[in-house]
Amino acid sequence: MKKNDSVVFKEVLCRLCFSMLILLISTASLYSQGIPSLFVVVDFMKVQPENHASYLEVEQELWKPMHQERINQGIIVGWYLYAVEFSGDGDEYNYVVITLYDKADQLENPWRDDIPGRVHPGKSPEDLMQRTNASRSHIKSELYYSIATAPEIPLETPAPYMQVNYMKVEPPMRSEYEQLETDIWLPIHNESIRSGRTTGWGLWSSLFPRGAGRSYQYITLNAFSEYSYIFELDFSVPFSNIHPDKDFTVTQERTWEVRSIVSTELWDLIDYVIR
Numbered sequence: 509m510k511k512n513d514s515v516v517f518k519e520v521l522c523r524l525c526f527s528m529l530i531l532l533i534s535t536a537s538l539y540s541q542g543i544p545s546l547f548v549v550v551d552f553m554k555v556q557p558e559n560h561a562s563y564l565e566v567e568q569e570l571w572k573p574m575h576q577e578r579i580n581q582g583i584i585v586g587w588y589l590y591a592v593e594f595s596g597d598g599d600e601y602n603y604v605v606i607t608l609y610d611k612a613d614q615l616e617n618p619w620r621d622d623i624p625g626r627v628h629p630g631k632s633p634e635d636l637m638q639r640t641n642a643s644r645s646h647i648k649s650e651l652y653y654s655i656a657t658a659p660e661i662p663l664e665t666p667a668p669y670m671q672v673n674y675m676k677v678e679p680p681m682r683s684e685y686e687q688l689e690t691d692i693w694l695p696i697h698n699e700s701i702r703s704g705r706t707t708g709w710g711l712w713s714s715l716f717p718r719g720a721g722r723s724y725q726y727i728t729l730n731a732f733s734e735y736s737y738i739f740e741l742d743f744s745v746p747f748s749n750i751h752p753d754k755d756f757t758v759t760q761e762r763t764w765e766v767r768s769i770v771s772t773e774l775w776d777l778i779d780y781v782i783r
Contacts, residue, residue: 545610545611545612545653545654546585546608546609546610546653546654546657547608547609547610547611547612547615547651547652547653547654547715548606548607548608548609548651548652548653548654548712549606549607549608549609549615549618549649549650549651549652550604550605550606550649550650550651550652551604551605551606551607551646551648551649552600552601552603552604552646552647552648552649552650553601553602553603553604553605553644553645553646553647554599554600554601554602554603554644554645554647555602555603555643555644555645557597559642559643559644562642562643563603563643563644564778565643566639566640566643566644567589567605567778567779568589568778568779570628570636570639570640571640572587572589572779572781573627573628574623574624574627574628575587575607575781576781577623577626577627578618578619578623579781579782579783581620581623583609583614583618583619583620584607584608584609584614584618584783585608585609585610585782585783586606586607586608586780586781586782586783587605587606587607587608587780587781587782588605588606588607588666588777588779588780589603589604589605589777589778589779589780590603590604590605590606590670590775590776590777590778591603591775591776591778592604592773592774592775592776593773593774593775593776594774600647601647601648603644603778604775615651624636650714650716650717651714651715651716652712652713652714652715652727653712653713653715654710654711654712655686655689655690655711655712655713656689656690656694656710656711657708657709657710657711658694658697658698658701658708658709658710659701659708665707666731666777666780666782667707667708667731667732667733667777668732668733668735668776668777669731669732669733669734669735669738669774669775669776669777670729670730670731670732670774670775670777671729671730671731671732671738671772671773671774671775672727672728672729672772672773672774672775673727673728673729673730673769673771673772674723674724674726674727674769674770674771674772674773675724675725675726675727675728675767675768675769675770676723676724676725676767676768676769676770677725677726677766677767677768681766681767682725684766685726685763685766685767686711686713688759688762688763688766689711689728690711692751692754692759692763693743693763694709694711695750695751696743696746696747696750697709697730699746699749699750700741700743700746703746704733705737705740705741706730706731706732706737706741707731707732707733708729708730708731709728709729709730709731710727710728710729711726711727711728712726712727712728712729713725713726714726714727723770724770724771726767738774743756744756747759
C-alpha cells in the first residue's frame with residue numbers, strides 16, 4: 509500500500525528530529541568532558557587568472573585588518589587564507605578561507621556594524637563589498653565542528669602546507685569512524701608531530717550543509733612545515749611503537765572499510781591572524 513504524503517512527511521520529520529537530537533547530544537557530551545569547542549567556517553572562493561593580485565590585495569589590505577578587529581572584539585579566534593594547489597580554470601574553487609569560532613552564539617552575529625568604519629574610516633561597506641565581489645566569486649560556505657586536534661590548540665602556529673582529506677562515512681559507521689580516528693590514529697599523529705614530520709592534525713565533522721546527498725561528512729587535515737614531507741608520510745613505524753598489541757594492516761583495512769576518501773587537496777598558507 510502506498511503511504512500518503514502526510515505519513516511520509518511525518519516519518520521524514522521524525523528522522524530529522526532524531527538526527528538533530530544526536531547532534532546536540534554529541535556536542536553537549538564534548539562540552540561536559542571539558543573539551544574546548546571549536547566551530548570552523550570554510551569559505552570556498554573562485555578567482556579568475558587576471559584577478560589573483562587584486563583578490564589577494566582585497567583579502568590582505570581590506571579584510572585581514574577587519575578580521576583582526578573581530579579577534580580584538582572576541583568574535584573569532586582565527587582567520588586563515590589558503591591557495592589550493594593544482595587547481596585550474598575548470599575547478600570549482602582555488603582559494604579557501606577558514607574562520608574559527610570558540611562559541612556557537614558568535615555564529616549568529618559574526619560581524620558587528622561598527623567594524624568596517626572603525627577599521628576603514630571613510631570607506632562605506634558598499635564600496636568594500638563592491639571591490640571584493642569584483643575580485644572573486646564566493647562559491648560556497650560550510651560549517652564544521654572540530655572533534656579532535658593535535659596539538660590541542662589548532663593552527664596556533666600555522667604550517668605553510670596543509671593536506672586536506674574529504675571523507676565519506678555512512679551513518680551506521682560514524683561512531684566507529686570517530687573512535688578509530690581519536691583512539692587509534694590521533695596518538696599516531698601526535699607521534700608524527702613530535703618527530704617533526706608533521707606539525708598538526710585535525711578531524712572536523714560537517715554540521716551544515718548535510719544530508720543524504722552530501723558526498724562527504726568529515727575533513728581530516730595534516731599540516732607540514734616542509735613540502736617534501738608531504739610525500740614521505742608513513743604511519744606504520746609509529747603505529748607499532750604506540751599500539752604494539754594491534755596489527756597495522758588489519759587496523760588500516762578496517763579504517764578503509766568505515767570511510768572513503770572522496771578527494772584530497774593541498775593548500776598553501778597565504779596569510780592569517782590569530783588571537
